[in-house]
Amino acid sequence: MDVVSDAISAVRVGRPSSERVRVGGRWCARFDPYDGAGFHVVLRGGCWLLPDGGEPVVLGAGDAVLLPHGTGHVIADAPADAATVERAVPFDRWADGRRADGSLPRPPRTADHGREVEMLCGKYRLDRSHTHPLLAELPPLVHLPARPDGDPGLRAALALLEGELEEQRPGASLALPSLLDLLFVYMVRSWMARSTAGAWPAVLGDRVAAAALRALHADPAAPWTVDRLAAEAGVSRPTLARRFTALVGRPPMAYLAWWRLTRAAALLRDTGDPLAAVARRVGYGSPYSLSHAFRREFGVTPGRYRTGRGLSSRASGSGS
Incomplete structure (x- = not known):
């Protein structure tokens, strides 16, 4: 993706x-x-x-x-x-x-x-x-x-x-x-x-930031580090950190943490996968670690999120 x-x-x-x-x-x-x-x-x-x-x-x-x-x-x-x-x-x-x-x-x-x-x-x-x-x-x-x-x-x-x-x-x-x-x-x-005003057209037009984002989105579950991501983008660690943060608005690892939880939310909403499978797909070592991070980000547990938002979204997904 x-x-x-x-x-x-x-x-x-x-x-x-x-x-x-x-x-x-x-x-x-x-x-x-x-x-x-x-x-x-x-x-x-x-x-x-x-x-x-x-x-x-x-x-x-x-x-x-x-x-x-x-x-x-x-x-x-x-x-x-x-x-x-x-x-x-x-x-x-x-x-x-x-x-x-x-x-x-x-x-x-x-x-x-x-x-x-x-x-x-x-x-x-x-x-x-x-x-x-x-x-x-x-x-x-x-x-x-x-x-x-x-x-x-x-x-x-x-x-x-x-x-x-x-x-x-x-x-x-x-x-x-x-x-x-x-x-x-x-x-x-x-x-x-x-x-001519939006930040994200500039982000995706930047060789370094775009390469890093492609890597993170292609495999968010990979054990990414700033060093590994910099190698993927073909630049030094400080160059990646500086350019990515300036353009995207948050450091590479902070963006990755946010994106993993965003993907987890979508999987909870759109699939019936158990929490352990969702955790593996987004790069968390255990359901507990995902649940802890998810609650900190969204204010609810993954189970409550799935019941309150995911199931109702799927039930009404074919309507207007």
Whole structure:
């Protein structure tokens, strides 16, 4: 696993949910704050997105937008004043009125004019109890406009997604969630390629820090030392310690300890492996040593964490 894959896998719960919507005329729909990540992909037409506490964003055909922290927002056919936003129809209630052809009726109190828009609106369920700092530093809204010089991987993922939506082909129930997961990866990648402010694009662009992180994520259970990690990165021990700490924000062994416990939490949430097996997979010599460290980090024992968070997450993993 690489750092981006691990960062997403550590927090992702269940399968993403999505709604394909088609609407024309005057409309305005509300998405409440969500303990996960929201996304929209404009397939045809255009609209406006008004994030809570942020500036309005114009969305055109082919645009994708990620709200990685579940920021509440409104989507509308046109710029909306405060009074219009207050009257916005909750999206879930609006979607319950879907027509037989899959389109949505216009919300009430609207005039019959305006251009039609077709889009995919959805959510990723995330467990934020151990968010990787790479995802934590994402801005409230990541707008990825369609343009010729844009990320070719993202364009390809969007094309595959639109093709899957256009035709009811065999295997669609597996293909669509997988493509939505792929879309999440490409949106994060695209943000990293464009970001001029985030720390983690710089971390993964640094030869020394990136090499050390790849090694730690590839085998977190290995008996790592700073000397061994420095050899893996091809630099001296002081150079590794200095550059890694400056870029990542914590020393290499402190990051490894945190990541081992984060991986343990994900394994407790997503698998039925006994505690001894989880301990071995993340580099702890015994269940007792893992339990002690886990309680210090998360405030609960591994067993209570699994019962209170893991089982409930798995039980609701297929829903929205």
